[in-house]
Amino acid sequence: MELNTGMACRRLDFRWPGRRTDEPLVLESVEVKFSPGTVSLVTGDTGSGKSTLLHLLAGLLRPTAGEVWADGLPVSRWPSRHRDPWRQQVGIVFQHLALIPDLTVGENLLLPMIPRQIAWSRMQEEILRQLADADLSALADAPTSALSGGQRQRLAIARALVARPRFILADEPTAFQDDCHAAQIRAQLCHAAHEGAVVVICSHDPRLRASDAIDRRYHLASATLTESSANR
Amino acid sequence: MNPEPRTLTMQIPPEERNPRQPAPCHGARRLLMVAVSASVLLGLATAADLLLRVAPQDDGGASIWMKAMTLSAPALWTAGSPQRHPETVHPGVDLRFSAGLMTAP
Amino acid sequence: MMPGTRYPPMAIWAAREIQRHAGRSMLLFACLASLVFLIATALLFSQALDATWARLLDQAPDLVVRRIDGGGWAPIPADDAVAFAKRVPGVLDPTPRLWGVVPGPGGPVTVVASIAVVPANVLNGIKPPMTGQAVVGQGVARALSDSRLNLGSRQSLTVNVVDILPADTGLATHDLVWMTPEDARHLLGLAPGQASDLAVRLFRREEEQAIQADLAAAFPWPVRITERTASALRHHTRAVRLGGIAVVAGIPALLALLLIITGTILDNTGQRAHWGLLKSLGWTTADIVRLQVNRAMIVGIPAVMLGLASAYAAVFYPPAAGVTAFWITGGQHLAELTLVRSGASVIMLEIAALVGLPFLAAVFLTSVRTAARSPWTMLQADPWN
Known part of the structure; x- marks a missing residue:
């Protein structure tokens, strides 16, 4: 397998730590490559392990067996002191969004940029750009707790994109969106992919499954990930 | 027509060109400024006072009176106590077993 | 910016x-x-x-010489004591002191009398006491109801308080009653020409220990010598x-x-x-x-x-x-x-x-x-x- 660019899983197994070895694996022998410049969609039933796969790709979890490679580097094998800084190349959208409610919208976007040694003025410019893309410019000073569900989701996506990461991992990014905003999010993710990012989306959303913006589709079932060529 | 405005724009720092900050953290910056300036001010004030008090301090003339009256000890204990008048301590045998009672009058 | x-x-x-x-x-x-x-x-x-x-304590005398006898301390003949002390090399400025502790209206007070003239810069406007008068410290003044101060010892004495020592000198003068040598001798039961003890300054302070034996030997009566450093150490x-x-x-x-x-x-x-x-x-x-x-x-x-x-x-x-x-x-x-x-x-x-x-x-x-x-x-x- 070509492992030079993009993100890849190699014979990836995952079982929750502390579970018995005779219990079934959450992910078994996952073999996949997500290339830069493409938008990949992973579908599957609830509880099939889509979020777990994203967390493994983001370096938040360690595989039970196998490896995650990023740009030709075996990041899943790395100790924390190397994996933590690598995570700056990842932008993740959690299913539960994980926004900080007492911070303003702008401050939530500032959060991933603080440790990145970027000038303050450039941080502000990036945040302005992301707010405009997410249709949240008027709400920069509003506390996050005052936003609607859809606005919060767009903010979570903006937070994942604001530092221009190399790998974008989004869990149900359009779940609370109307058609217009769902299309806007698709466009944002496509734009990131066209700029060279690896975009992996896990979703149930039929609008995403039907979208032309998706370059590759995968289905996760019975702990196994298979590529599906059809649009539906 | 006139290229000057473009030249001017190039000279303005990016912060001023785009004064709107989506996450200004004004309060945090003020807090930081107060913390830094208060620490520096307090430190400098204390250090300056320490350094400027070079001359021996006036102790209110107490030492002049000590000398004028050839007093043996300051008036920190009541008259008649051995601390106030150390010369009146009786030249008796040192009672070693009375450890801890040596300050009793 | x-x-x-x-x-x-x-x-x-x-x-x-x-x-x-x-x-x-x-x-x-x-x-x-x-x-x-x-x-x-x-x-x-x-x-x-x-x-x-x-x-x-830096202003206190380096050594204080007290005459002792079988009953405790005894008065010292002032002029003789000064003459004896001056014979010891390294001794400077031997000064007979007139002082004692007597009961006052609010408790024991320290009675002092200066045989020498107190310089004007020390007095700073305070008039030295005349016979029958006293200048008192803040602690003594506080216990007074009027300007009369009754002091009782072997002899009792009533003096008129004419001035109060400044509050900022309290560290030295809080319990002082400053009177004339005659009144002090009368109150303390000392004969004319006698002093309570002898204060001595030394040419070299570090000789405090070494000089004591010479100093004790210079007097024809037994003496007890107390040193400033012992007091300083206690403080x-x-x-x-x-x-x-x-x-x-x-x-x-x-x-x-x-x-x-x-x-x-x-x-x-x-x-x-x-x-x-x-x-x-x-x-x-x-x-x-x-x-x-x-x-x-x-x-x-x-x-x-x-x-x-x-x-x-x-x-x-x-x-x-x-x-x-x-x-x-x-x-x-x-x-x-x-x-x-x-x-x-x-x-x-x-x-x-x-x-x-x-x-x-x-x-x-x-x-x-x-x-x-x-x-x-x-x-x-x-x-x-």
């Missing part, structure tokens, strides 16, 4: 975190500042007291003991520091989920530790500086210093204390280190321990899960 560019973003964010937990940060600030204030005040006060006593010991007691009394304050540290630890544990989120957003363990240390410093440094500056002012600035002296000594009013620059600086640095370093170490160690965990484990503690 955007002021944010003056500070590193990490420091700004640390300040933002303090704002997010304003109540807890204020409590931490108040605890640290008061802890530093309490310990520093006690130690600076004892050190300043030590320096002040040393400064006063020093007392000041050090006062400081020691203050430090022991500071144990509850140190326990409070322990509570602060524990609070900080609990705070960090409570923030585990938040830190897990930060790690998932690209923060490293070092970044989180740097944020926490920044946060601790933004609260801790001003708190320590405020505590130290307040303690310094409370000990060395007259209005506050009076209150502090009243508080620490249990009611005494002291004049301005002497500042020893090096001693005070060392004490302040020591206290800053004593409080600041354990606090920073606690923040650092607990942050490292918590932040080094796997981000997934930390995220599990979050409210969204």
Whole structure:
């Protein structure tokens, strides 16, 4: 397998730590490559392990067996002191969004940029750009707790994109969106992919499954990930 | 027509060109400024006072009176106590077993 | 100009975190500042007291010679004693003293009489007492109902108080009753030409011990000689003991520091989920530790500086210093204390280190321990899960 660019899983197994070895694996022998410049969609039933796969790709979890490679580097094998800084190349959208409610919208976007040694003025410019893309410019000073569900989701996506990461991992990014905003999010993710990012989306959303913006589709079932060529 | 405005724009720092900050953290910056300036001010004030008090301090003339009256000890204990008048301590045998009672009058 | 560019973003964010937990940060600030204030005040006060006593004792005679007999001390013939003392090489300025302790209206007082003329710069407008008159210290004056002062000893004497010694000389004159030599001799039962003892200054102070044998041998009667350094040492010991007691009394304050540290630890544990989120957003363990240390410093440094500056002012600035002296000594009013620059600086640095370093170490160690965990484990503690 070509492992030079993009993100890849190699014979990836995952079982929750502390579970018995005779219990079934959450992910078994996952073999996949997500290339830069493409938008990949992973579908599957609830509880099939889509979020777990994203967390493994983001370096938040360690595989039970196998490896995650990023740009030709075996990041899943790395100790924390190397994996933590690598995570700056990842932008993740959690299913539960994980926004900080007492911070303003702008401050939530500032959060991933603080440790990145970027000038303050450039941080502000990036945040302005992301707010405009997410249709949240008027709400920069509003506390996050005052936003609607859809606005919060767009903010979570903006937070994942604001530092221009190399790998974008989004869990149900359009779940609370109307058609217009769902299309806007698709466009944002496509734009990131066209700029060279690896975009992996896990979703149930039929609008995403039907979208032309998706370059590759995968289905996760019975702990196994298979590529599906059809649009539906 | 006139290229000057473009030249001017190039000279303005990016912060001023785009004064709107989506996450200004004004309060945090003020807090930081107060913390830094208060620490520096307090430190400098204390250090300056320490350094400027070079001359021996006036102790209110107490030492002049000590000398004028050839007093043996300051008036920190009541008259008649051995601390106030150390010369009146009786030249008796040192009672070693009375450890801890040596300050009793 | 955007002021944010003056500070590193990490420091700004640390300040933002303090704002997010304003109540807890204020409590931490108040605890640290008061802890530093309490310990520093006690130690600076004892050190300043030590320096002040040393400064006063520096004016005391190097040696005091008292004549003794089988019943205790005996009066000394003034002129003879001066002549005998002058024979000893290294002895300067032997001065016969007329003094004694007699019962006064409010308790025992120290009666003094100056055989020599008191210089005008010392008197500073105070008239020396004439026969039947006395100049008294603040402590004696407070016990008077009118200007008549009745003193009783072997002989009783009533004198008219004509002046009061200034309050700022209280460290030396608080219980003094200054009268003429004739009145003092009458009151103390001394014959004319007799003195209570002989005060001696030495050419070389370091000969204090060595000269005592020569001095004792120079007198035809048995004498007892007391030295200034013994008295100075007693005062020093007392000041050090006062400081020691203050430090022991500071144990509850140190326990409070322990509570602060524990609070900080609990705070960090409570923030585990938040830190897990930060790690998932690209923060490293070092970044989180740097944020926490920044946060601790933004609260801790001003708190320590405020505590130290307040303690310094409370000990060395007259209005506050009076209150502090009243508080620490249990009611005494002291004049301005002497500042020893090096001693005070060392004490302040020591206290800053004593409080600041354990606090920073606690923040650092607990942050490292918590932040080094796997981000997934930390995220599990979050409210969204």
